[in-house]
Amino acid sequence: MPLTPFHVLPVWPLYVRWPKRWDLLALSFGCVMSDLEVITVYPIVGTWEAGRGIMHSLLGVFTVNLVLAVVAARYLAPWLAVRLDRRFPGKGWRKFAGHDVVTDRKAWTVTIGSAILGGLTHLGLDLFMHYDTPLFWPWRAVPISALPLEIALNPAWNVGIELVAGAVFFWMLWRWVGK
Numbered sequence: 301m302p303l304t305p306f307h308v309l310p311v312w313p314l315y316v317r318w319p320k321r322w323d324l325l326a327l328s329f330g331c332v333m334s335d336l337e338v339i340t341v342y343p344i345v346g347t348w349e350a351g352r353g354i355m356h357s358l359l360g361v362f363t364v365n366l367v368l369a370v371v372a373a374r375y376l377a378p379w380l381a382v383r384l385d386r387r388f389p390g391k392g393w394r395k396f397a398g399h400d401v402v403t404d405r406k407a408w409t410v411t412i413g414s415a416i417l418g419g420l421t422h423l424g425l426d427l428f429m430h431y432d433t434p435l436f437w438p439w440r441a442v443p444i445s446a447l448p449l450e451i452a453l454n455p456a457w458n459v460g461i462e463l464v465a466g467a468v469f470f471w472m473l474w475r476w477v478g479k
C-alpha cells in the first residue's frame with residue numbers, strides 16, 4: 301500500500317484537469333485493482349507481502365488487472381450508480397467534479413489507456429512504500445524498491461506518508477465525489 305483508496309491521488313486530478321482525455325472510472329479501478337490480490341490472497345497465506353504477485357507486476361497491469369478494471373469501469377460501476385441513484389435519489393451517486401460518470405462514456409482506447417495508466421501509478425507508488433514490488437513477476441530474483449531498506453521498513457516513513465495522503469484524499473472526496 302498506501303492504503304488502497306489513496307491510490308486515486310495521482311489519477312483523479314488528471315480527469316478533473318482533462319475530462320475529455322481520461323476515463324474516470326477506468327482510472328479509478330485501474331489504480332486500485334492491484335490490491336485485489338492482497339485482500340483475496342492475504343487471508344490464505346497470512347502475510348501482506350506474500351499477497352503481492354502478478355497483480356503487482358507489469359504483466360498483470362496489461363492483462364488480468366486491465367480486463368478486471370475495464371469490466372468494472374464499463375459495466376459494473378455504471379450499473380450500480382444507476383441503481384443507487386434510483387433507490388436513493390439526489391445523493392450524487394453519478395456525479396464527480398461536475399460530470400455524470402454514467403453518461404460520460406469514452407472511446408475504448410481512452411478506457412483501456414486510462415486503466416493501464418492507473419495500474420502503472422499503483423506500481424509506481426508501491427515502489428516507494430514496500431521493500432519489494434514484484435514488477436517483473438514471475439521473475440523476482442532480487443527485491444525491487446525505489447527506497448533503501450531502512451526507509452522502506454521504517455514505520456515513521458510509512459505512517460507519515462499515510463497521514464499526508466489521507467489528508468489529500470479526504471480533501472478530494474469532499475471536493476469532487478458526488479458533486
Ligand SMILES: [Zn+2]
Pocket residue numbers: 301334335356422426
Ligand atoms: Zn499495492
